[in-house]
Amino acid sequence: MAPIALTIDGKRVTVEEGISILEAAKTVGIDIPSLCYLKDINVIGSCRVCVVEVEGAKTLQAACVTPVAPGMVVHTNTPKVRASRRLTVELILSDHPYECPTCPRNLNCELQALAERMGIRRIRFEGQRQEYKPDVSTPALVRDFNKCILCRRCVSVCEKVQGVNAIGPYGRGLKTTIGPAWGESMAESPCVQCGQCVLVCPVGALYEKDYTEEVWKALSDPNKHVIVQTAPATRVSIGEPFGLPPGSISTGKMVAALRRLGFAKVFDTDFAADLTIVEEGSELLDRLAKGGPFPLITSCSPGWIRFMEQFYPELSLNVSSCKSPQQMFGALAKTYYAEKTGIDPAKIVMVSIMPCTAKKYECQRPEMTSSGFQDVDYVLTVRELARMIKQAGIDFQELPEEEYDAPLGISTGAGVIFGATGGVMEAALRTAYELHTGKPLPRIDFEAVRGLNGVKEAAVDLDGTQLKVAVAHGLGNARVVLDRVKSGEVQYHFIEIMTCPGGCIGGGGQPIPTNTEIRQKRLEAIYEADRRMPFRKSHENPAVRELYETYLGKPLGPKSHHLLHTTYRWRSPFGSMVQKNHQGVWPLEEVAAASSPDEGVDDRR
Amino acid sequence: MTESREHKCECLEAYRDIDRVIQKNRGDRGALIQVLHYVQERLGYVPRNVQVRVAQALGVSLSEVYGVVTFYSFFREKPRGKYIISSCQGTACYVRGAPEVLARLEKDLGISAGDTTEDGLFTLEVVRCLGACGLAPVITVNKDTHGRMSEDKVPSVLNLYRKKAESEVTVAGT
Numbered sequence: 114m115a116p117i118a119l120t121i122d123g124k125r126v127t128v129e130e131g132i133s134i135l136e137a138a139k140t141v142g143i144d145i146p147s148l149c150y151l152k153d154i155n156v157i158g159s160c161r162v163c164v165v166e167v168e169g170a171k172t173l174q175a176a177c178v179t180p181v182a183p184g185m186v187v188h189t190n191t192p193k194v195r196a197s198r199r200l201t202v203e204l205i206l207s208d209h210p211y212e213c214p215t216c217p218r219n220l221n222c223e224l225q226a227l228a229e230r231m232g233i234r235r236i237r238f239e240g241q242r243q244e245y246k247p248d249v250s251t252p253a254l255v256r257d258f259n260k261c262i263l264c265r266r267c268v269s270v271c272e273k274v275q276g277v278n279a280i281g282p283y284g285r286g287l288k289t290t291i292g293p294a295w296g297e298s299m300a301e302s303p304c305v306q307c308g309q310c311v312l313v314c315p316v317g318a319l320y321e322k323d324y325t326e327e328v329w330k331a332l333s334d335p336n337k338h339v340i341v342q343t344a345p346a347t348r349v350s351i352g353e354p355f356g357l358p359p360g361s362i363s364t365g366k367m368v369a370a371l372r373r374l375g376f377a378k379v380f381d382t383d384f385a386a387d388l389t390i391v392e393e394g395s396e397l398l399d400r401l402a403k404g405g406p407f408p409l410i411t412s413c414s415p416g417w418i419r420f421m422e423q424f425y426p427e428l429s430l431n432v433s434s435c436k437s438p439q440q441m442f443g444a445l446a447k448t449y450y451a452e453k454t455g456i457d458p459a460k461i462v463m464v465s466i467m468p469c470t471a472k473k474y475e476c477q478r479p480e481m482t483s484s485g486f487q488d489v490d491y492v493l494t495v496r497e498l499a500r501m502i503k504q505a506g507i508d509f510q511e512l513p514e515e516e517y518d519a520p521l522g523i524s525t526g527a528g529v530i531f532g533a534t535g536g537v538m539e540a541a542l543r544t545a546y547e548l549h550t551g552k553p554l555p556r557i558d559f560e561a562v563r564g565l566n567g568v569k570e571a572a573v574d575l576d577g578t579q580l581k582v583a584v585a586h587g588l589g590n591a592r593v594v595l596d597r598v599k600s601g602e603v604q605y606h607f608i609e610i611m612t613c614p615g616g617c618i619g620g621g622g623q624p625i626p627t628n629t630e631i632r633q634k635r636l637e638a639i640y641e642a643d644r645r646m647p648f649r650k651s652h653e654n655p656a657v658r659e660l661y662e663t664y665l666g667k668p669l670g671p672k673s674h675h676l677l678h679t680t681y682r683w684r685s686p687f688g689s690m691v692q693k694n695h696q697g698v699w700p701l702e703e704v705a706a707a708s709s710p711d712e713g714v715d716d717r718r
Numbered sequence: 719m720t721e722s723r724e725h726k727c728e729c730l731e732a733y734r735d736i737d738r739v740i741q742k743n744r745g746d747r748g749a750l751i752q753v754l755h756y757v758q759e760r761l762g763y764v765p766r767n768v769q770v771r772v773a774q775a776l777g778v779s780l781s782e783v784y785g786v787v788t789f790y791s792f793f794r795e796k797p798r799g800k801y802i803i804s805s806c807q808g809t810a811c812y813v814r815g816a817p818e819v820l821a822r823l824e825k826d827l828g829i830s831a832g833d834t835t836e837d838g839l840f841t842l843e844v845v846r847c848l849g850a851c852g853l854a855p856v857i858t859v860n861k862d863t864h865g866r867m868s869e870d871k872v873p874s875v876l877n878l879y880r881k882k883a884e885s886e887v888t889v890a891g892t
Contacts, residue, residue: 272779281781283788294784295766687780691770699767700733 119185126181134187135163135176145189146198146227148205148315149264150177152629154273155313160264161201162227165189173197199231205262206233208240209316216260216317221625223315224262241287248292250300253322253473254308261291261318267310274614276589277420279304279688295690303423303688305588307416307612308470308494308621321470321622324491325501331462331490332375339462340378340450341371342442342521345386346468346532346617347495349638353624353631354499355509360634362642365514370502371466372515380521382465383528385438385445386540388660389413390527390651392677393435393537394544395668397607401549401578406431408583408598408605411537413437415475416612416621418681420588425595426683434678438531439465439472440481442521443488444676449664450521451484458486465492468532468620471612483676494622523656526643533639534586534616535562535569538609542573542582543650550576557649563640565615565633568594570605582607587614732760736768740775747778750786754793763794799834799841801879804858808847811855815868819855820844822872839883840876 118127121138128137133156135145149160158175165176168186173194176187188194206228213219245258265282268291272278279302283290293302311319331339352361371379397409412418412433421432436444443465447458465472469492475481476489493501502509517523527543530536539559546554561571562582567590573580583605585591591610597603613619615632618639648654665672685691739756743749753772757764764787773780787793805820820831823842827835834841850856853865857875864875 268781272781278779278781281779281785283785285789294769294780687770687773690780694766699771700730 117181117183119181119183119187121187122189128181131180133177134165134167134174134179134181134185137181138176138187138189143189145176146230147177148223148227148262149266151266151269151313155264155266155269157265157269160205160262162198164194164197164201166191166194195231199233202227202231202233203236203238204240206236207238208242209262210242210259212260212317217320217323218314218317218625222317225316248299249322250298251304251306251322251474252477253306253470254299254304254311255320255322256292256299257318257320258290258292259318260316262316263289263291264315265291266313266315267291267319270309270313271304274587274589275305275307275309275612276592277303277305277307280310293688293690295694297688297690297693301688301690301693303686305416305419305423305612306471306474306621307588309613311470311621312619312623312625312627321494321496322473323497324473324493325497325504328464328491328493328501331464336460337462338377338456338460339375339464340380340446341376341464341466342380342382342385342439342446343367343371343466344382344439344468344472344532344617345529345536346620346623346635346639347466347498348529348642349532349618349635350468350495350623351498352509354496355502357510358634359631360638362638362645363509364642365516366509366512367466367498368517369512369515370498370507370509373507373512374501374505376464378518378521379515380442380446381517381524381528382438382442383524383531384521384654384656385442386413386528386531386537387525387651387654387657388441388445388677389435389438389531390537390540390544391657391661391668392441392673393433394541394548394651396433396435397541397545398549399669401580401606408608409433410607411541411609411611412679413531413537414471414610414612414617415469416471417588417591417610419471419474419684420591420612422682422684423686423688424592425599426681428595428599429681429683432681434680436481436677436679437472437475438528439467439492440475440488440679441677443476443481444483445660446521447484447486447488448676449660452664458484461486462491463489465489466495466498467492468495468617468623469613470494470621472622480679495624496622499624520656520659523654524646525651525654526646526649527651528654529642529646530639532617533563533636534565534611534614535559535584535609536616536639537611538562538582538584538607540651541607541609542580544652545580546573546575547650548652549578552576554650562609563636565629565636567614580607581605582609584609586611586616586619588612729761736760737771740772744775745777747776750776750778750783751790754783754786758793761797763797765797766795796834797838800839800883801859802841802843804843804845804848805831806846806848806850806854806856806858807844808851808854810847810851814854816855818869819857819867819872822869823857823876826872826876839880 115130116127117130124141126137126141138145145163147163158178163176164173166188167174248256271280280292331337348364351367352363368379410432412435443463446463447461451458473492476492481488527540539562542559562569562584569584571582583594585594618635619632736757743753757768769783773783807816827840831842831844848856855867857864857867
């Protein structure tokens with residue numbers, strides 16, 4: 114690629130061929146505003162906010178889709194440009210509800226910020242303002258189409274990054290809508306509730322379903338024993354809503370904040386992550402001994418599980434039967450912890466702090482009740498926890514560092530790295546190596562499975578046994594790996610799949626913004642937190658050892674099986690909408706066998 | 719009601735042909751519009767069961783298929799009637815009473831413009847200028863033109879086609 118020299122606002126700029134005016138302007142400190150642009154993902158020039166003047170061009174050009182050319186002369190701040198951008202933003206606002214103070218994106222909204230930046234104080238037009246009913250059909254997400262500005266970032270992320278295609282644009286012009294096909298609800302679509310659309314929505318058209326009121330109510334109920342678990346990736350992002358830079362490790366402050374909110378015990382999902390490794394590592398060693406079935410695929414990420422059930426149900430026997438750490442934790446909280454403390458499990462309210470929206474869905478899956486109760490009652494995203502801390506008037510930055518409660522707050526560095534892509538793999542390898550070989554690990558860090566590359570591969574020598582592993586994050590990358598596995602092109606023993614780009618540090622429940630740069634910083638913080646831990650291998654966790662000795666017996670034993678393992682369902686790749694509309698049935702066959710829509714528990718296990 | 723017509727035997731033939739076209743393009747995402755075109759031509763609309771079939775075979779998402787079907791006005795999601803009534807609302811027709819003709823058509827057919835009658839006989843559409851301003855107000859029924867329409871002439875025009883349809887059924891039945 115040859116370098117290209119051009120002029121932007123009188124400044125000489127030299128950039129690589131093929132990049133856009135918008136990206137070129139960034140390199141010289143000029144921020145061209147945009148609403149629809151999402152680097153590498155949504156580059157469609159549809160919102161027209163990023164228009165600039167290019168000398169010699171008849172009309173204004175959209176900077177996000179216009180590539181630089183040699184000798185090009187660009188003006189980004191002329192009366193013509195300002196008037197056009199202002200008109201565009203006014204027109205968008207004319208069809209947007211003025212509900213800023215009550216909107217979940219108030220003070221963190223790209224449209225609001227743009228109106229402020231442009232100094233818009235009056236909107237000259239009144240749009241048609243059709244009213245749509247918000248879609249609250251899923252346990253995790255809310256889609257309020259009234260606020261949608263049709264930027265299509267959500268559609269692009271769902272298609273290009275996640276490969277789910279649950280939503281699309283329908284119709285055209287003023288009648289354009291975004292959503293699941295046939296105007297169906299999100300619950301009836303193939304949506305896996307990962308929430309990546311929420312992270313990229315510039316406005317308040319997509320957001321998490323808020324359970325803070327339910328949690329406040331439980332906290333103020335003297336008859337309830339409200340305990341909390343915090344997912345690995347929450348400790349490296351919770352500082353952001355309080356002004357701490359991305360990558361700050363706020364574990365101790367988060368624990369202190371949760372105590373001040375009134376939780377009786379502050380526990381750590383990392384404990385259950387260690388437990389997962391012991392169970393899943395045993396599963397891997399068991400399969401190595403038996404010779405299969407391979408690959409074993411991880412099961413911690415509920416968006417991935419739903420994705421697998423819909424698009425790769427034939428792989429359900431390859432997926433580990435381990436519940437996710439959140440659900441293992443919930444099942445133990447209302448059995449082991451309840452028995453140990455003599456607290457009636459009916460009075461225990463289990464709250465999770467998660468970087469994830471799909472966890473809200475997971476905890477409501479009907480099979481997640483092995484304690485005899487709903488194992489996890491409420492899941493709050495990092496965003497919701499931040500709101501509660503603010504509501505309580507807690508000065509987060511000034512909080513002291515506090516420790517988790519024992520025993521379910523005791524964890525290792527292996528539990529921490531569950532929050533990053535490659536982390537479950539690395540944690541499993543640390544344990545599997547030592548259990549399989551009986552020797553201490555020569556080197557604890559498995560660098561090959563770390564980092565933000567979409568698909569990572571490695572070969573690990575377990576003292577003579579060659580283990581081939583792969584890691585994919587983002588469901589689109591998962592598709593790439595799984596299709597290769599299905600075609601026989603590649604063979605692996607063990608695959609880690611996380612739903613979200615970057616793993617949980619880039620989860621749909623993380624603070625907004627979450628982008629590649631921020632993901633990288635959180636990732637580094639996760640590995641730093643790992644290094645700081647006294648124990649870094651799951652099987653060395655003393656609280657997990659005690660749990661086996663006093664309660665569970667052995668890994669994969671009957672009690673583990675009952676509390677810590679689960680089964681999967683086969684689901685239609687179209688969601689439930691096809692069966693619901695029996696117009697979906699093809700007339701030439703008995704109930705379209707091709708779509709294998711038989712919804713039932715997979716009991717082949 | 720669409721369902722009952724979908725499953726009529728003359729339709730099954732069309733479905734078999736459609737399936738042949740779909741299978742021929744299996745795995746070819748780029749063939750989406752062509753395949754939908756064929757479906758539209760054969761059935762007069764693109765029913766949802768066909769959308770699902772096309773999505774499965776071509777390897778595209780249902781969102782994409784539905785997006786294309788709703789974007790282009792050529793494609794329809796609802797079946798069209800045997801007789802397509804186009805009521806001209808162009809300027810000449812409009813000033814000579816086209817709105818009253820349209821209102822009467824809607825009343826007598828019991829549907830709004832854009833819809834199809836329950837029995838599948840008539841689809842009522844509004845068009846702008848058919849180029850027959852000398853005959854204003856004009857309606858067309860399939861390829862027949864009915865000029866100098868009035869509210870009162872609506873029942874006899876409709877009856878003409880109802881009888882026509884009936885006689886065709888009788889002939890087919892004998």
